[in-house]
Amino acid sequence: VSGREGEAIAPVASAGNGVAQQAATVVEAVVERVFHSVAAVRDIALESHLAARERGEPMRDHHITAMRGPLVDLLGRQREIAVGLGVIVSPGLLADRPLRLEWWQSEPDRDDPVRLEVDLNRHSVGFYDYAAAEWFAVPRRTGRRHVVGPYVDVHGTHRYLLTLTVPVIADGEFLGVAGADVPVARFETLVLRELGDLAADIVVINSEDRVVLSTSAQWLTGSLADFGHEDSSHDVRPLALADSPWRVVVARGRAGNQ
Amino acid sequence: VRASEEALAELSVGRLRQIGSTELRDLGDVRAAVGGAAARLSACRATASEIARLREILDRLEAAAEGTQQRRIESRYYIDVAAAAQSVRLTMQEIELQAELGQLLWGTPRSATELVLTIASHRRVVDAIEARDGALARELTEAHIGQITAQLIDVHVGLTRRASQPGVRAAALLPYPPAAAGVGP
Numbered sequence: 001v002s003g004r005e006g007e008a009i010a011p012v013a014s015a016g017n018g019v020a021q022q023a024a025t026v027v028e029a030v031v032e033r034v035f036h037s038v039a040a041v042r043d044i045a046l047e048s049h050l051a052a053r054e055r056g057e058p059m060r061d062h063h064i065t066a067m068r069g070p071l072v073d074l075l076g077r078q079r080e081i082a083v084g085l086g087v088i089v090s091p092g093l094l095a096d097r098p099l100r101l102e103w104w105q106s107e108p109d110r111d112d113p114v115r116l117e118v119d120l121n122r123h124s125v126g127f128y129d130y131a132a133a134e135w136f137a138v139p140r141r142t143g144r145r146h147v148v149g150p151y152v153d154v155h156g157t158h159r160y161l162l163t164l165t166v167p168v169i170a171d172g173e174f175l176g177v178a179g180a181d182v183p184v185a186r187f188e189t190l191v192l193r194e195l196g197d198l199a200a201d202i203v204v205i206n207s208e209d210r211v212v213l214s215t216s217a218q219w220l221t222g223s224l225a226d227f228g229h230e231d232s233s234h235d236v237r238p239l240a241l242a243d244s245p246w247r248v249v250v251a252r253g254r255a256g257n258q
Numbered sequence: 259v260r261a262s263e264e265a266l267a268e269l270s271v272g273r274l275r276q277i278g279s280t281e282l283r284d285l286g287d288v289r290a291a292v293g294g295a296a297a298r299l300s301a302c303r304a305t306a307s308e309i310a311r312l313r314e315i316l317d318r319l320e321a322a323a324e325g326t327q328q329r330r331i332e333s334r335y336y337i338d339v340a341a342a343a344q345s346v347r348l349t350m351q352e353i354e355l356q357a358e359l360g361q362l363l364w365g366t367p368r369s370a371t372e373l374v375l376t377i378a379s380h381r382r383v384v385d386a387i388e389a390r391d392g393a394l395a396r397e398l399t400e401a402h403i404g405q406i407t408a409q410l411i412d413v414h415v416g417l418t419r420r421a422s423q424p425g426v427r428a429a430a431l432l433p434y435p436p437a438a439a440g441v442g443p
Contacts, residue, residue: 125330134307152341152349160346208305222344223303 023202024248026194033190034164034182035145037078037085041178044070045087045168049175058095059175064102068115075104075113081190084116084157084181088165090140090174091131098122101130105157105181116156128155139167139177147246150184150212150222160184160222162212184221188213200250203227207245219251227251266326270364274410275417277362282414285358286407290400292351293336297383297399299343301392308342312384320377326364328373333360335380339399342387366413376402 048063057063067087075085086103094100103116118128130136138146149162165179191213195202203214209226211219219225227249304312315338319331333356340352368376379402386395 125327150344152344152346154337154341154349154353158346158350158353160344208307210303210305224305 019198019200019202020248020250022198023195023204023250027191027204027246027248030187030190030194031147031164034081034162034180034187035166037074037082038145038164038166038178038180040074041071041085041087041180042166042168044074045175045178046170049168049170053170059089059093060095061097061100064089064094064100067102068104071102071104072113075106078180079106081182081186082180083159083161083183083186085179086116087168087176087178088130088136089176093175099130103156107157118155135163135165135179136177139165140174143167143169143174147206149206150210153181157181162187184212188221203249203251205247205249212246216251225249266364267367270361270366271417274362274366274414277414279411279414282362282407282411285355286403286410288351289355289359289407290403292348292355293339293403294396294400296336296340296343296345296348296352297387297395298392299345299348300339301387301390301395303344304342304387308338309384309388312338312342312387313381316377316380316384319380325367329360329363332376332380339383339387362410366410376406 044067048067049059052059052063064087071086075082078085084103084105086101088103089100091099099120099122101116101118101120104113105116106113118130119126120128131140135146135148138148145164145166147162147164150160151163153159153161159181160183162182162184163179164182165177168175168178191204192215195215198215201214201216201218203216203219203225204212205225205227206212209224211221211223211225213221214225227247300308312335315331315335319328319335322328322331336356337349337352340349343349379398383395383398383402386392386398
């Protein structure tokens with residue numbers, strides 16, 4: 001039987017729904033933990049913006065630099081989850097610099113966090129065009145938080161990452177985005193620990209049908225899994241996660257089973 | 259910019275003369291292994307937006323005027339195919355290989371025809387990735403890298419055989435002057 005949402009629910013699928021709900025709750029909780037850190041990053045940016053405004057100053061480069069201490073402290077407290085976090089400034093916001101980001105990451109072989117250095121010269125071949133990056137462009141357009149990944153971070157850390165971002169908005173003005181990087185492996189560990197031994201294969205897929213994590217090597221993280229079509233060999237149940245285009249799929253019974 | 263391009267070209271010509279043809283072959287073998295595997299896995303794993311990004315890079319390669327700029331953008335193509343394969347290790351390998359290759363290639367200009375053929379070859383790989391034909395994506399990548407490796411070996415042998423002639427600048431031994439990289443005959 002097919003168990004797509006909105007269709008008649010067979011007894012087996014109904015059991016699947018409970019599992020899907022449980023899995024979704026776990027995944028959501030882990031995602032919320034990361035967004036909690038991102039909200040702390042956003043608050044640092046908002047405080048700085050408010051302080052500048054109270055002094056009657058426009059936002060300048062040094063206001064962003066002043067966030068360094070709080071960002072590094074926050075990263076130190078988030079070691080269990082985030083490997084990088086920071087603020088990416090809306091192009092044209094600063095009075096004295098067109099583009100600016102303040103992003104810190106922890107390196108596996110170093111105690112001190114390292115600042116991400118990228119080429120922000122528009123005319124250079126290696127120009128880091130952050131305004132075009134999904135993690136910046138989507139929150140800017142929608143005004144809502146966003147998750148990108150899994151993807152190989154070629155520019156920064158060379159890690160396999162999820163990047164979570166929220167827009168930084170003050171009085172309706174978009175100031176930029178605040179974000180955090182979470183290694184996919186770490187995210188997987190956090191979820192798998194909480195999942196325990198549910199009696200089904202759980203696959204979490206993003207909006208592009210990429211597997212974010214799964215409990216079975218049949219669906220490898222990073223691969224594409226198309227659960228959109230009717231497939232009688234699986235009992236599949238997509239489920240929307242709040243604020244995230246991901247779906248939790250309970251894949252019950254492999255081909256030939258049941 | 260022109261002066262530093264020439265300096266870079268001189269350096270890489272020197273490097274291309276020093277290196278042995280067996281090392282060039284070996285580098286080509288590893289490039290084919292890494293690039294081929296990356297292309298195959300990309301065909302299974304690349305999302306529509308990653309495929310669009312690969313096409314965008316090839317458009318930029320086509321539009322780039324300078325030889326060294328073309329080489330940089332082409333490096334980016336190989337690295338992004340590996341990233342689209344969702345493999346950190348293949349990506350790291352490709353970054354290292356491209357750095358090594360850059361030292362050899364930046365002084366080896368190619369004609370406009372060669373560039374056109376190279377871009378067409380990369381486009382066929384991206385087509386195969388989009389068609390989810392991993393075997394073809396791999397085969398095309400391996401074949402292209404094999405050809406480039408053979409050309410490099412030819413240039414190397416030519417440089418070494420003629421280097422004994424006194425008073426000849428290394429760059430003058432190349433089929434096209436470095437300054438005209440990519441816009442030759």
